[in-house]
Amino acid sequence: MSNQFNVNVFDYRKKIIISVFVLTALIFLIQLFHIQLLDHSYKASASSNITRHITKYPARGLIYDRNQNLLVYNDPYYDLMVTPGQVANIDTLEFCELLGIDKETFIRRITSAREFAVHLPSVFEKQLSNEEYAVLKEVLYKYPGFFVQPRTLRRYSKPVAAHIFGYVAEVDSETVRLDPYYRPRDYIGISGLEKSYETVLRGSKGLRIITVDALGRDMGSFKDGRYDVAAKPGTDLYLSLDAELQEYGEKLMQNKRGSIVAIEPSTGEILALVTSPSYDPNLLVGRKRSQNFRSLQRDTLRPLFNRALMAHYPPGSVFKVISGLIGLHEGVVSTNSKYSCPGFYRAGGITVQCRYHPSPVDIYGTIKHSCNTASSIIFRSTIEKPGFSNIQESFNNWRSHVSSFGLGKRFNSDLPYELPGIIATSDYYDNIYGTRGWRALTILSLGIGQGEIGTTPIQLANVAASIANNGYYYTPHIVKAVGSIDNPIEKHSEKNYTSIDSTHFAVMKKAMIQVAEEGTARFSRIPDIQVAGKTGTVQNPHGENHSAYIAYGPADDPQIAVCVIIENAGYGSTWAAPTASLIIEKYLTGEVKRTWHENRILNANFLKPFPEED
């Protein structure tokens, strides 16, 4: 290759590259010439014609219960918007009269809108009703700069299940910054299903671009609506909730603090999730929302607190069914074991009190009479069972059995803001007592469900469901189908097995039937329906004991598993058990015949003035 040739080749390539640069620039200039000068539809001058982008807000998805009763729907309303830069020559006085505001308010609102943005619309008057809108619509043309933006608000057909639905509110600025879908003033689900199913329920926003003249009058669609987008309404939810049962549960819980959770054992579907005190979901909608929210927040009864998912109580005697099952599984107790109970259990300087009941008791009697002595011995033998090299190992074995029932952890299904409860770890005791400083007797109270143990009502209802299923449960969930009832979600259809051998459940079931038939809960029998249950009276250092009960029924074909906890009500057998029996009766037969029980619960009031719990 000669040098001359080389230079020519390089010169040629340089020219090629420079030509590519220049050609690209020329194409850009031509395209810009086209869209900026030739195609006038893009030209929107601020002085004569400007486009206005009107967001079309989709209606949120509807929510139905398991019998396809509509529970949550939408009502239209209108926001009066103002673009301060376009307000000119209006009769302020007349306008104020129309809206029923004074001149100061008018000036204050215009000023704050102006501070936000001169050329962007801000809300002037929020949530006008249909009637107010009808009046305003006729005369709005006289007030350039003002226009009306249609929106929708949530409505509830029954004032129930407020915590399940959660509520919707304007999105906060942090979310706007992080998620490009949201613009200031959009609505977003803040809690409950509105939050966990936000992306499903919200649908997608549409956009209408209109051309407006200098007076802000609608001059029609921009480019014949070529850039408009239709709003896509939200997708509906079908819940497993039985609205009638939920309503009944909330009624039973009136004037009480506590919770009722009902689950269908064969699916894990939540039938009722009552927390009390509750509030009317319609309170957190509309113009009074923040005012109502603040007063609910200040209420010392804490109606915003979802006890069904977040309150943890020591399970008390209810826990004896788990203690017993673990004992059976570990082989430290059998159907032949007998325990004599002198009314207390004393060992190593520790005394556990028991009540008077026939003695001795076998495993059935232990559950039926809720014997603290036998339960303590079973727990102690489980922990002291030979074969473990240290207490940590045997405790962890016990603990893993307990957590296999779903205790001490979140279900993470479809309800937000659930708390895991507490099951202390061996590390916890190591920290307090030192690695060698504790033994079975130190933690004896765990055997009767007291001490370093906290369970939520939904977890206890799930324990009842697990026993009903002979040792497995489906993750409790509340959404049955999305979009259409024929489109069930499969996400929670996996069985979660407990670590207890399924053969032992027959024993515990028999014991629990005895509880309901002739034991501590015999008072709450339902005619013609056999129920299995376990009462609990939860010691409460802050005041009167909590009344607790778990049950499922019918005993031979479980269709509903229930947990009832009533705070400060006393014995489980006197308040929680009858309440649960009413829920079971209502669900299985559709009506309640035992009106005496019903009235007794309805009239009970446990909301005495009471110091705040920690």
Place this chain on the structure above:
Amino acid sequence: MKQQIFKDFKNIDKTIVLLYLILVVVGWLSIYAADYKEVHRGIFDISTNYGKQLIWIFAAFFIGFAMLLIDVKLLQAFAYQIFAISMLVLVAVLFFGTEINASKSWFTFGQFSIQPSEFTKFTAALAIAKYINSNKNRALSFKIRLMPLVFLFIPFALVMLQNDTGTAMVFGALFFMLYREGYISGVLLSFAAAAAFLFILTLLMNEFVIIGILALIAVITAIILRNNKKEVMAVVGLFVLLSVYVYSVDYTFENVLQPHQKNRIEVLVDPNVDPLGAGYNLNQSKIAIGSGGLWGKGFLAGTQTKFDFVPEQSTDFIFCTIGEEWGWAGSAALIIIFVVFLIRIILVAEKQRSAFSRIVGYSTACLLFFHFAVNIGMTIGLVPVIGIPLPFISYGGSSLLAFTIMIFTFLKLDMKKLEML
């Protein structure tokens, strides 16, 4: 020593420096305009984009000046090591980086984020420059030709793993430089261009229609060339090759591309495909630019960009602000400034005695060109929406710092051109 440095400054290419400064200033003003709200904050307020960008600009000036002081021969000596370190950083980002806009390609320090991949364009260019420089007297074997592609492929693959397709594609810009150096033939490059053209055409039309048209052209060409059997065979071969390509493009598009990638290409053909997603950006961008007219609405007077109709308006869609506020006149001026800047870099590069210096210059120009073409092309609907910044103009520190380092390295190489061999 000191005097030597100041003497060197007299040799600096003032045109490049001046155009660089103009672009940076125009960039900051545009970010200011895009971010400008009625409630005005100070220009140093780092909660605003323009406040942060001002800090980046000062940092860029500082680093640019520092590049003029260092001994550039060191850059050449350690080009491979620098490249290797930068690749390690890319790997580190994959593990320890922050995810922004679905791309895991950032390191975040408080208010500021750095995107290491922006700098690897430079380190890859340095490595290739050194490699080609050291092989300049050899015959170009296949192995030697292959090495630069390896230097490009490693960062390309790592950036793809970060899920940042836009930045990864930028490495392709260096094919122009390789073409200039004779490592890639012009035929190959034209083939690539034809392939890209056919690709777009395939999306616009039914693939069988295109194959039909190709067949028609092939038949006509074959008839013209009927006396030369060899050429007829070549035409038939080419036709078969192109038909297979067209068909496989269609297949790839339908079955291989991810939905969001597919969307970005589809909206070019029909903006109504995804009017709230990729199509929304494009429509809003065109409306904003189109509303500028001949002379624009004036500085800070834009309505479309100001009201957040255009997303990413201070980063990828910054050109909208210029188009709206300065009109066709201002847009044309910016485009011309850019192209003059690029041509100037090429011309200065051609004057270098050292292949290393020339390749650094060419690489800088080609990378800048790619960003320029893709970014502006995207805002006016000529190129798919690919999120890469407009150099010196878009908001963002990494791109500004990386390009500043490239420009000033090249300026320093130019100042020392008599010493570089």
